[in-house]
Amino acid sequence: MSNSRGYVQTKPVIDELLFDRDEYMGILFEDDRIVYVPLHQFPDIAHLTPEQRQDYHISGGDTLLFADSDTVYHVEMFLGTYQTNAHKPVR
Numbered sequence: 176m177s178n179s180r181g182y183v184q185t186k187p188v189i190d191e192l193l194f195d196r197d198e199y200m201g202i203l204f205e206d207d208r209i210v211y212v213p214l215h216q217f218p219d220i221a222h223l224t225p226e227q228r229q230d231y232h233i234s235g236g237d238t239l240l241f242a243d244s245d246t247v248y249h250v251e252m253f254l255g256t257y258q259t260n261a262h263k264p265v266r
């Protein structure tokens with residue numbers, strides 16, 4: 176089977192944030208994936224008002240910053256890393 180299927184070779188680049196579901200944040204990637212994460216995992220974002228959540232900046236395609244939060248969010252915080260998500264054969 177070829178590794179060209181799926182997103183194995185695709186670098187996740189954040190395009191936009193969505194706040195269209197209660198208690199979830201959607202991350203829209205340039206490759207058209209949307210990943211929803213529960214806001215309770217990100218209390219600094221959860222405590223922002225809806226207006227404050229819209230005041231964000233994407234840096235380098237993989238980092239999120241909110242004007243009213245001191246926390247810097249990297250894409251791995253939403254997707255995990257290869258080491259934490261890679262399939263490991265059962266022995």
